[in-house]
Amino acid sequence: MDALLEVREVSKSFDGLVALAEVTLCIHPGQIKGLIGPNGAGKTTLFNLIAGTLVPTAGDIRFRGQSIVGLPPYRIAHLGISRTFQNVQIFPGMTVLEHVLVGLHRYTLSGVLAAAARTRRIKGTEAALRERACALLDKLGLAAWADTPVDSLPFGLQRMVELARALATSPQLLLLDEPGAGLNPTEKAAVSQLIRKIRDEGVTVFLVEHDMQMMMGLADEVAVLDHGMLLAEGPPVEVQRDPQVIAAYLGEADDVA
Amino acid sequence: MRKGSPDTWAFAGAVGVVLLLGWLELRRPGGVSIARISGGLLTIDLLIRAGIFTIILVGLNLLMGYAGQVSLGQAAFYGMGAYFSAILTVKAAVLGISPAVARAWWWPWFVMGGAAVLVGVFSFLIGWVILRLRGHYLAMATLGLGIMVYIVLRENLGIPQLNLTGGFDGIVDIPRLHLGAFALWPESRYYFLVWAVALATIVLGLNVVHSPVGRALRAIHGSEAAAESVGIVVPLLKAQIFALSASLASLAGSLYAHFQAAVVPDTFGFVPSLELVVMSAIGGMASIWGAPLGVLAVLLIQELLRTHVLGLIPAVTAEMEPVIFGALLVLIMMFWPGGLVSSRRRRPVWGER
Ligand SMILES: Nc1ncnc2c1ncn2[C@@H]1O[C@H](COP(=O)(O)OP(=O)(O)OP(=O)(O)O)[C@@H](O)[C@H]1O
Ligand SMILES: [Mg+2]
Numbered sequence: 001m002d003a004l005l006e007v008r009e010v011s012k013s014f015d016g017l018v019a020l021a022e023v024t025l026c027i028h029p030g031q032i033k034g035l036i037g038p039n040g041a042g043k044t045t046l047f048n049l050i051a052g053t054l055v056p057t058a059g060d061i062r063f064r065g066q067s068i069v070g071l072p073p074y075r076i077a078h079l080g081i082s083r084t085f086q087n088v089q090i091f092p093g094m095t096v097l098e099h100v101l102v103g104l105h106r107y108t109l110s111g112v113l114a115a116a117a118r119t120r121r122i123k124g125t126e127a128a129l130r131e132r133a134c135a136l137l138d139k140l141g142l143a144a145w146a147d148t149p150v151d152s153l154p155f156g157l158q159r160m161v162e163l164a165r166a167l168a169t170s171p172q173l174l175l176l177d178e179p180g181a182g183l184n185p186t187e188k189a190a191v192s193q194l195i196r197k198i199r200d201e202g203v204t205v206f207l208v209e210h211d212m213q214m215m216m217g218l219a220d221e222v223a224v225l226d227h228g229m230l231l232a233e234g235p236p237v238e239v240q241r242d243p244q245v246i247a248a249y250l251g252e253a254d255d256v257a
Numbered sequence: 258m259r260k261g262s263p264d265t266w267a268f269a270g271a272v273g274v275v276l277l278l279g280w281l282e283l284r285r286p287g288g289v290s291i292a293r294i295s296g297g298l299l300t301i302d303l304l305i306r307a308g309i310f311t312i313i314l315v316g317l318n319l320l321m322g323y324a325g326q327v328s329l330g331q332a333a334f335y336g337m338g339a340y341f342s343a344i345l346t347v348k349a350a351v352l353g354i355s356p357a358v359a360r361a362w363w364w365p366w367f368v369m370g371g372a373a374v375l376v377g378v379f380s381f382l383i384g385w386v387i388l389r390l391r392g393h394y395l396a397m398a399t400l401g402l403g404i405m406v407y408i409v410l411r412e413n414l415g416i417p418q419l420n421l422t423g424g425f426d427g428i429v430d431i432p433r434l435h436l437g438a439f440a441l442w443p444e445s446r447y448y449f450l451v452w453a454v455a456l457a458t459i460v461l462g463l464n465v466v467h468s469p470v471g472r473a474l475r476a477i478h479g480s481e482a483a484a485e486s487v488g489i490v491v492p493l494l495k496a497q498i499f500a501l502s503a504s505l506a507s508l509a510g511s512l513y514a515h516f517q518a519a520v521v522p523d524t525f526g527f528v529p530s531l532e533l534v535v536m537s538a539i540g541g542m543a544s545i546w547g548a549p550l551g552v553l554a555v556l557l558i559q560e561l562l563r564t565h566v567l568g569l570i571p572a573v574t575a576e577m578e579p580v581i582f583g584a585l586l587v588l589i590m591m592f593w594p595g596g597l598v599s600s601r602r603r604r605p606v607w608g609e610r
Contacts, residue, residue, distance in 0.1 A: 051486060077488035089486075091479030094472075101469070102476045106488035108469035112497040115468035116461045122468055129469075162483075169487050 002065070004029045004204050005050065005081075005173055010059030012045055012228075019045040020228045022059065027173065032195065032205045034219030034236065036212075038248060041225040043208045044086050047175050050206075051083050052076040063173070078106060082171035084162040086178050086208075090150045097146040099161050100133040103168025133168065140164050140194065156187045163191075167198065174198065176207040180214050192218055216240065224248070264463050267546060271459070275452045278304060282445045298560055301444045305516055307552050308451035312509040314536055314548035315455075315462040316502030321534075322542030323471060324498045325478035326388065327396040330403025331533050334376050334503040336525025338510025340410060341372035343428040343520045344421050351419060362435040369511035373504045380503035384496035395499070403530050410522040427521035434515045451512055455549070458505060462545040465501075474498065528579060535586050541596025550597045558585070 003026040012020040020042045027033050035043050048054040050061055052073040061069050068076055091099060108125055115122060137143045142164055145153060150161050159179060166174060179195065180188045192214055199205050209215045215222065216236045224231040224239055226248040232239050239245055281291050282301050291299045313335055320326050345352070345368045349359030358364055387398045409415065410422045422428065433442040434450065441450050465471050476484040477491055485491050514520050532555065540551020562578060589596070 053482065053485075073482075073485040074488050074490050077486055083486050085483065085486075089480040089483035091476045091483065094475060094479065098472060098475075102472055102484070102489070103487045105469060105473050105476075112465065112470055112494070112501055115465045115470035116501070118464040118468065126469065165483070165487060 002029075003027060003062075004031075004064060005206070006060075006062040007046070007050070008060045008062070010046070010049060010056045010061060012042070012049060012054060013057050018228050020049070020056075020225075023225070023228070023230050025223050025230060025233060027204060027206050029172075029204050030199065030202070031220050032199050032207065032218055034215045034222040035206065035208045035225065036210070036215060036222060036239075037225035037231075040227075042228040043225055044177055045228075046225070047083060047177050047206075047208065050076075051081060051175060077169060077171075080170075080172035081175065082166040082169045082173070083175035084159070084166050084177060084179060086181070088155070088158050088162055090158055090161065092151045093149055095147050095149055096137065096142055096153070096161050096164075097130075097133055099150055099165045100136055100168045101129055103165035104129050104133060106169060136164055136168055140167075156183045159183065159191075163194070167203075171203060173204045173206065176205060176209075178208050178210060180209055180211045188214055212240070262467075264467075264545075268456070268459065268463075271549070272456060275456065279445065279449050279452070282448065297564070298557065301448055303556055303560065305444060305448050305451050306513075307549065307556055308448070308455040309509045309513050309516070310533070310536065310552040310556070311455040311549045312458045312512070313506045313533060314540065314552055315458045315545055316505035317533055317537050318540075318542050318545060318548050319462060319465060319474070320498050320502040321537055322544065322547070323466065323474040323478065324495055325474075326495055326499065327393060327534075328399040328499070328502065328530075329396050329527075329534065330399030330401070330406070330530050331502070331506050332525045332527075332529035333399070333403040333406035334380065334506035335510040335513070335529070336406055336410060336520075336522070337376050338369070338372050338507030339514040339520045339525065340422060340428075340510075341375070341507070342368050342511040342514040343431050346432050347428050347430055348419075348421055351421065362437055365432060365434055365511075365515060369508065372511055373508045376507035377500045377504035381496050381500035384499035385492065388495040388499065389492045395495075399530075400527075403527055407522055407526045410525065422522070425522065427519060429519040431514050431518045431520070433518070447516055451516070454508070454512065459545055459548070462548070466545055470494065531579075532582070535582055537596075538586060539589055539596055541598035544596070544598040547596050547598045554597060555582075 005027040007023055007025050009022045009024050010020060011018070011022055023046065035046065037043055045054065049056050052068065052071050052075070055070055060067055063076075063079055063081060066079075068079065091102065094102070107129065134143065134146065137146055140160060140163070142157070142160060145157065150158055153161070159182070163176070163179065176195070179191050183191060188211065195205055195207070195218060207218070209218075219236050221234065222236045222239045223233045224242070224245050231244050231248055232242045278291055281289065291301065291304070313331060317328065317331055320328055342365060345354070346359065346365050350356065383398065383402070384395070387394050411425060413420055413422050413424050417424075433440055434447075435441065441447050473484065473489045473494055476489065477494065481491055510525075536551040536555045537547070538551070539554050540549070541547030559578070562581060
């Protein structure tokens with residue numbers, strides 16, 4: 001099976017600091033792929049490279065066979081990659097429904113002049129979009145908060161709204177950066193279940209998660225990064241037993257101590 | 258505008274006020290004029306200027322309050338519109354435009370529209386280049402542009418032989434506007450034209466705000482990274498709004514030129530650009546209705562300062578006006594960050610990011 005996303009010998013350095021060193025990995029359609037590694041290993045950097053927020057220093061990233069290196073984030077979003085952020089990025093003052101509507105923006109295709117004239121077409125698509133947004137909120141169990149400003153919601157729900165916004169773009173590949181961080185065990189279980197449901201509907205998922213238990217229950221395959229290098233890759237149980245991986249995490253524990 | 262929304266009622270109210278004031282001025286029933294009932298504070302002149310500034314402010318609020326991009330040179334676009342209109346009507350002969358065209362009633366309108374389009378295209382190109390960079394590059398660039406345009410106007414576009422801009426002295430004898438044979442003058446008539454355009458601009462602004470574009474603009478303001486991540490073409494949208502705001506400023510400039518019948522470069526320098534930002538902040542940037550409110554508030558305060566305060570304190574000269582405005586802006590930002598239209602009043606929080 002052809003890979004949906006190929007990361008080929010990708011490196012990234014920040015003023016001499018090597019955040020990623022020749023990382024190569026593949027994500028196949030329909031997978032839930034995990035990415036783990038100690039703090040500062042370069043996980044978020046890899047996500048930023050895939051999403052176009054950062055440009056690699058070397059190497060190639062291919063999505064459905066096409067190189068996406070150097071494309072701006074919005075072009076990559078148009079191609080079908082969507083993401084959530086490790087530090088939630090919400091739009092203060094905007095409601096849950098509005099967040100999802102922003103996620104649906106690529107289906108509005110309206111310029112400023114058409115908007116200023118408030119053409120009939122704009123009014124028409126707006127009604128259809130609202131319906132679509134509400135359906136998505138229903139599915140994610142967010143309907144009750146549709147008209148609540150997102151900044152007044154608890155953190156766990158803010159993460160859900162981010163997920164809803166990302167899903168609204170109808171992505172083929174969803175990048176989730178620590179979807180479980182800051183959630184309690186019940187919330188984590190709900191998020192896990194949701195991620196599985198999303199995958200079952202045909203969306204490929206690439207996720208970073210520090211909670212090993214959550215990761216092991218979710219991922220079909222896990223890649224391990226340490227100091228910007230790919231340490232191991234494989235089914236979760238195998239990776240968990242890999243001596244190098246254990247050493248990396250113990251090393252981190254030593255650093256902390 | 259959406260039928261039945263609060264904006265519709267506000268708009269109906271605004272139309273009512275505009276018509277009432279215009280009718281008072283036009284008819285003066287029983288000798289009652291606006292100036293008389295307001296103790297000389299509200300004059301037709303002030304109301305016309307308010308209309309002209311409202312047109313600029315709607316654009317500026319879309320740019321600053323919604324898209325979150327600061328322009329410190331909006332008066333430059335205002336000046337471009339004014340000088341386009343002034344030069345192409347007064348100095349048409351120098352430019353080789355046939356008198357038959359230059360004297361036609363539609364010529365000033367054509368220039369006004371053409372200037373707005375040209376300024377829009379020009380600013381779109383600038384915006385497209387600058388707005389790809391993150392941060393406050395637009396503020397810097399517009400600041401530079403404002404100073405440049407001011408100097409170019411003052412220095413006769415660098416071609417003193419033609420004396421197109423008239424240098425420091427500017428251009429006088431700019432013709433009034435006509436619709437066919439009907440003169441849009443005296444002021445009581447011009448008032449209706451200016452406010453018709455201002456109200457149309459408000460509708461346009463409200464339409465943008467309540468469209469997917471308005472939502473996208475607020476999203477950009479909230480988190481550019483997140484807005485881009487869902488496929489909003491952030492630099493394009495910002496450049497479009499920047500161009501729209503510049504176009505509106507140009508349109509206002511043309512209306513100003515035909516109102517004052519004279520233009521001088523000082524009207525379009527750095528201080529006027531700052532005044533526009535102050536109006537925007539006082540009215541409430543993140544609101545279309547903040548535009549007329551901010552304009553009226555500032556014009557009335559200026560008027561009060563001139564007539565009542567500055568005269569009473571001999572040591573305080575007109576030079577003090579910008580200082581007082583600066584202080585006012587700081588106070589508003591501290592205690593009333595949302596501006597007049599915002600109900601959200603807050604205490605200053607020191608050290609808040
Ligand atoms: N924009 C940047 N500029 C400079 N250095 C950066 C930048 N982004 C990341 N880094 C550095 O790159 C390294 C990898 O960071 P990254 O955020 O990718 O780690 P991570 O694996 O996501 O860690 P965590 O688990 O803490 O989220 C770190 O040393 C970090 O300081
Ligand atoms: Mg990270």
